Amino acid sequence: MxxxxxxxxxxxxxxxxxxxxxxxxxxxxxxxxxxxxxxxxxxxxxxxxxxxxxxxxxxxxxxxxxxxxxxxxxxxxDPIFGCVGYICFLQHYLAQIDREIQETEAEISAAGYQPPQPPPPEQHWHQIPQMLEMPQIPSTPPPQETTRTEKKNG
Known part of the structure; x- marks a missing residue:
């Protein structure tokens, strides 16, 4: 079968x-x-x-x-508006959230808060590292050694 x-x-x-x-x-x-x-x-x-x-x-x-x-x-x-009613609801909700964000940002700036500065850009292997301090160059020339012949003559 x-x-x-x-x-x-x-x-x-x-x-x-x-x-x-x-x-x-x-x-x-x-x-x-x-x-x-x-x-x-x-x-x-x-x-x-x-x-x-x-x-x-x-x-x-x-x-x-x-x-x-x-x-x-x-x-x-929603027999009258269908999905368009849902879309309008979401648009109003987003507008409300945007207003709240703007109000919060205004309160933060009024309080004098300064956001932290971003870290300096990273150095990559192909960049030449910057010297943090310049080496000190002496302002007077180093004392010269006198040779034996100069001592005898003088």
Missing amino acids: EQRETISACAACKKMSRECPPDCIFAPYFPATSTSFDCVQRIYGCDNVGRILQSLPVEERRVAAESLVFQAKARIR
Whole structure:
């Protein structure tokens, strides 16, 4: 008796109550255990999602599926603004953080705090090291030794 390998249907094929074909466009992006396809199907519909995925090159489909899931969940959470509402929220949040940073910087400078100076640049092996002190050059010439012939003559 031949054993037939049982492949569970992807979330989309389960939703459409059909057998999942081996080349199913949904299977790589919405596995059987995925609950996210319910949101995507509710907002976009199975046929539209299939058309969107098929219109894209294979290497772009995963990102598109993730984007569809994100946008569908955002639309369910906020039916009027969807993901645009979330983007606006994040923009306002960043603006608030920027204001707080500016206020903190103003308080720090008003307190007279000076940040420490950065360390001097490192010397590399190919640079000639600087001499820290110049050697002392005597201002008078050293005494000269007299030779024996000079002593006899003098």
